[in-house]
Amino acid sequence: MVEKKDIIIIGGGINGMAIAGQAARLGLKVVLIEQNDLASGTSSKSTQLIHGGLRYLQQYYFSLVKKALHERSLLIKMAPHLIKPMHFIIPYYKESHLRRFIIRLGLFIYDHLSAHNVLTKAKGIRLNIASYQSFFKENIKQGAVYSDAWTHDSRLVMEWALLAQQNQATILTYQDIIELIETENGWKIEVQDKFKQQRNTYEAKILVNATGPWVAHFQKQYLAEYPQAKMRLVKGSHLVLKRELPDDKAYLFECVDGRVIFLTPYEPGYCLLGTTEVEYQGSLEDTNVEPAEIGYLLAAANVYLQTPLTVQDIAYTFSGVRPLLDDGMHNAHQLSRDYQLQLQQSEKGNSILTVLGGKLTTHRRLALDALILLQKIRPSWPTVKDEMISLPGGEPLDEEQFKQDYSFIPSAVLSRYLRCYGTLCLFWLRGKNSLADMGIDFGAGLYQAEVDYLLTQEWVKSIDDLLWRRTRLGLCMDEINLEQLKEYICHR
Ligand SMILES: Cc1cc2nc3c(=O)[nH]c(=O)nc-3n(C[C@H](O)[C@H](O)[C@H](O)COP(=O)(O)OP(=O)(O)OC[C@H]3O[C@@H](n4cnc5c(N)ncnc54)[C@H](O)[C@@H]3O)c2cc1C
Numbered sequence: 001m002v003e004k005k006d007i008i009i010i011g012g013g014i015n016g017m018a019i020a021g022q023a024a025r026l027g028l029k030v031v032l033i034e035q036n037d038l039a040s041g042t043s044s045k046s047t048q049l050i051h052g053g054l055r056y057l058q059q060y061y062f063s064l065v066k067k068a069l070h071e072r073s074l075l076i077k078m079a080p081h082l083i084k085p086m087h088f089i090i091p092y093y094k095e096s097h098l099r100r101f102i103i104r105l106g107l108f109i110y111d112h113l114s115a116h117n118v119l120t121k122a123k124g125i126r127l128n129i130a131s132y133q134s135f136f137k138e139n140i141k142q143g144a145v146y147s148d149a150w151t152h153d154s155r156l157v158m159e160w161a162l163l164a165q166q167n168q169a170t171i172l173t174y175q176d177i178i179e180l181i182e183t184e185n186g187w188k189i190e191v192q193d194k195f196k197q198q199r200n201t202y203e204a205k206i207l208v209n210a211t212g213p214w215v216a217h218f219q220k221q222y223l224a225e226y227p228q229a230k231m232r233l234v235k236g237s238h239l240v241l242k243r244e245l246p247d248d249k250a251y252l253f254e255c256v257d258g259r260v261i262f263l264t265p266y267e268p269g270y271c272l273l274g275t276t277e278v279e280y281q282g283s284l285e286d287t288n289v290e291p292a293e294i295g296y297l298l299a300a301a302n303v304y305l306q307t308p309l310t311v312q313d314i315a316y317t318f319s320g321v322r323p324l325l326d327d328g329m330h331n332a333h334q335l336s337r338d339y340q341l342q343l344q345q346s347e348k349g350n351s352i353l354t355v356l357g358g359k360l361t362t363h364r365r366l367a368l369d370a371l372i373l374l375q376k377i378r379p380s381w382p383t384v385k386d387e388m389i390s391l392p393g394g395e396p397l398d399e400e401q402f403k404q405d406y407s408f409i410p411s412a413v414l415s416r417y418l419r420c421y422g423t424l425c426l427f428w429l430r431g432k433n434s435l436a437d438m439g440i441d442f443g444a445g446l447y448q449a450e451v452d453y454l455l456t457q458e459w460v461k462s463i464d465d466l467l468w469r470r471t472r473l474g475l476c477m478d479e480i481n482l483e484q485l486k487e488y489i490c491h492r
Contacts, residue, residue, distance in 0.1 A: 005029040005170075005204040006381075007374075008189055010218065012173060013043035014153070015339075015355050016210030017160040018367035024167035025389070026371065026382045031170040031202045033191055037465045038161055038173055039154035041212050041284075043360065044469050045320025047238065047262055047274050050075050050083050050149040050361050052113065053337060054252070055260050057106050062113065064338045068361045069114035072149050075364065076118075079159060079391040081422030083151045085119050086264070087249045091127055091136055091143040091304055107146045119147035135246045137306050150250070150264060153360055154469040155420050158458055159391040160363075162424070166392065172200070173459045180207075180222045186350050195461060206374060210355045213284050213321040219354070226344050229356050232326040232335060233281070237289040238274030239297055240316040240475065241309060245271050255300040263301055267472050268412065270315060273297050280321055289317040315475060325357045339366050343373050351377055393422030408434050413445040420471060428453040440488065443481035444473045451485070455492055463489055 007023055009016045012034030020032045034040075052069035053061070075083045092100055107122035128141040161171055174194040181188050186205040192198070211218045216231050245251075250264035259277065266272040276293040294311065302308040324335040339358035345351050353374060358366050371384045403414055406429055417425035428449040432438060439448025454460040454470050463486050467474035477485070 002188065002201045002203050003031070003170075005031045005202050006378075007031075007206045007208060008033065008187055008202055008204045009208040009210055010177075011041070011208075011210035011212060011214070011355075012038040012157070012161070012171070013041045013210065013212050014039070014157050014160070014360055014363040015212065015358055015366055016208065017157050017164065018363040019208055019210060019355075019370050020164040020169050020171070021160040021167070022364075022367040022371055022384075024164045024169040026384065027167075028381065029168070029204075030164065031172065031204070032161075032164065033175050033177070033189065034171075034173045035175060035177075036173070037462070037469060038171075038459055039157035039469050041214070042320040042322065043157050043212070044154035045236070045238070045287075045318050046153045046360050047236075048150045048153050048264065048266075048272065048360075049262070050151050052110060052148070052361075053359070054106060054110050054146070054148075056337065057109060059334050059336075061336055061338070064336065064362075065110070066113045067338075067365060068359060069110070069117065071361050071365055073114060073116045073118060074388070075151075075361070076149055078364070078389060079151075079156065079394045079422070081393050081397075081418060082155055082159065082391070082420075083149050085147055086150045087120070087145050088148055088252050088262075089125060089127070089143050089145050089249050090252045090254075091140045093140055093254070093303060103144055107144055110146065119149075122146035131246050134306055136304055140304060145249070148250075151360070152420060152472075156360070156391075158470065159393055159424075161459065162392045162457075163389075170202075171459065174461055177222070182346060182348055182350055184348055187352075205349070206351050206353065206378070208353045208355065208370070212355075213323040215323055215354060215356060217284070223352060226346075226352065229342065229354060230326040230328075231356065232279065232324045233284075234322045234324055234335070235278045235280035235282075235287055235319055236275035236322060237278075237293040237297070237317065237319040238272055239289070239294065239314050240266055240318075241271050241273055241313045242269065242315045243271050243309065243313055244269060251304075253301055253304055256303075261297060261300050267475055270475060273301055273309070284321060287319040287321055289319050293319075323357055338362075341366070341370055341373055343377070345377070393424040395423040397423050406432070409438070410445060413447075416445060416471075417450075425450075427457065440484075442477075442485045442488070444477045446471070446473055446477070446481075446485070448488075451488065455489065460489075 006028040007030050009020050009032040020030050024030045050072050052065040111121045125143050125145045127143050175191040178190040186203045187207040188203045190201045219228050253261050264272050298309050337359050340356040342354040375381050460466045
């Protein structure tokens with residue numbers, strides 16, 4: 001049986017998912033097809049920043065920075081549990097007054113490009129004080145501190161998926177495309193579930209290619225007769241380090257090659273160092289962190305740090321690939337991070353919308369722009385409104401009361417629930433009065449109640465979905481607990 005939809009979206013990263021969420025809110029019939037897990041592509045491999053992109057000012061990308069800063073303000077309100085303001089320290093390592101002046105000027109512009117900025121404005125900071133003395137090298141005495149925001153990238157994707165589903169969107173993960181053809185009635189897609197062998201067929205007049213770095217590959221495979229996108233793929237790698245930072249601030253380090261890298265808080269007891277930027281032509285299914293990238297990141301951070309970071313500090317590494325618009329001029333780190341939406345119409349009256357480039361930070365705006373563009377060729381669709389929405393876990397919550405109500409659960413676990421899920425965690429906590437009610441204890445603060453929620457409500461089908469994209473408990477789960485959890489997931 002063929003199910004009729006308004007839009008078929010390919011790709012369950014942040015951009016595809018935000019388009020699905022916004023379209024479903026408008027009352028459109030949406031199906032989203034993802035080949036693996038939600039957020040299994042670039043959207044779980046980012047630096048986790050919701051930011052204007054201070055460094056893009058160097059390339060004069062003022063309008064992108066302004067747009068992203070505007071989005072930052074909105075996203076903090078839409079998902080206050082998941083998107084948090086953070087202070088970033090830029091230590092001065094060069095004694096050049098001109099360099100300091102340029103940084104302070106950049107920060108002044110950054111603060112003033114955001115019309116509704118509610119975050120603390122940038123200022124100078126002394127770093128030869130007790131709290132940083134054993135962290136920075138002796139020659140680092142001063143710096144600047146500015147505000148941005150950070151998130152948990154893959155959880156942000158899940159929140160959009162939940163919003164889309166609450167508005168009747170169909171979201172299918174681990175799907176193989178058996179056939180994608182164009183007919184007089186629209187795009188007809190037949191997909192098969194990789195686990196259950198179950199097949200479904202959908203038809204819609206509009207097809208959205210939101211496959212991120214796979215965008216050109218998808219075009220070649222299924223849409224070869226249409227004009228192809230000019231993209232450059234740039235790989236970025238991160239190191240998760242088992243190191244405590246002095247406080248809850250992040251650090252921006254200037255590198256000798258003119259790039260910048262970030263050292264940010266991550267899960268409790270860990271920090272995140274990244275990223276590299278390497279032109280990439282390899283397989284998108286198998287992106288590895290190269291030893292040279294590890295060497296580069298450690299050396300760049302160690303210019304500043306008193307106790308050098310070493311490979312022994314590395315707990316985990318990950319790489320992602322940015323799909324960037326190829327302007328044919330700039331090198332990898334100078335290419336624009338802005339997005340482009342390409343709308344193509346076929347002779348049969350069907351349309352393809354291709355999403356090119358973009359940032360985690362601008363996904364909400366990208367989704368609205370996509371729908372505004374589509375509405376021009378579908379005037380009967382409801383009008384797209386740029387209105388304030390709350391992501392599902394972002395409902396107001398009295399945290400003190402919450403901690404009291406569930407005081408039988410270890411406080412670190414409750415803090416993780418709040419940080420990752422916001423009010424979504426009430427789904428499995430309501431009615432629980434003791435640890436025994438939480439079911440099997442899988443270790444690392446993971447109880448059966450949360451696992452059951454993730455399996456039934458958040459599209460978890462494999463252990464990696466659960467341990468690396470819904471949570472990051474993969475960092476601290478031991479082998480015995482891992483086996484027990486695998487067994488449990490297998491038999492559900
Ligand atoms: C190293 C790095 C650091 C970054 N840091 C930041 C940051 O701090 N802040 C920020 O704002 N941005 C950041 N970004 C950018 C941001 O992560 C990306 O712009 C964003 O995640 C792209 O999302 P997407 O949905 O377009 O692509 P993806 O997340 O890659 O999603 C595309 C999806 O399409 C699926 N797909 C592909 N082909 C098919 C098919 N044939 N059938 C079905 N599904 C298919 C894939 O499996 C994938 O899940 C960073 C990027 C990188 C690489």
